[in-house]
Amino acid sequence: MITEHALLDVLPGSSEEFEWAFGEARELISASPGFRGLELLRGLETPSRYLLLVRWETLEDHTIGFRQGPSYERWSSLLHRFYSPFPVVSHFESALSTSSSVV
Template sequence: MTSSPGILEQAVLDVVPGREPDFERAFGEARSLISASPGFLGLDLLRCLEKPSRYLLLVRWETLEAHTAGFRQGPSYARWSELLHPFYSPFPVVEHYSSALSTSASVV
């Protein structure tokens, strides 16, 4: 059995229209809070082309508990919430995934 590649957290973030620049600035500050959390492996914040006030947040964690217990119950989460939660409408649903199948493009 091989070791797990970690957990992928995903959240679709619908930001109040017109507040995208402020959200991106706040996320720039919030990024340092999450990246300092034990078990954090990396993140991507993607902006939707069809709906510019929608973002996709993908965060890689070593374990589910690194996110749910470590970060969300840790000392930095209150500041994270203060920075980002006012921008969401509606509040996002967060889900966690583990790899079931992976394929990469072949290099010839």
């Protein structure tokens, strides 16, 4: 499994509109082959900064299947206007994993 990481700096004052648009865009990405889940986290120190984590079965599911697929144009039109600067996207695979259990 691959995790896509994107740090999204959203234009100040547009966080509410961005989150609404992301709710719509989420339907597009979640319908993509190889999509396994996502998390959108908002920064505490900088509320207009978000961390997007998307889990894909393979790297190509994201870079080819989604980015070159029919839904990406709509995804772009919904979200890309909110970013400044445009985010750098990186991909990661698991090197070590732990979890804690609460008793």
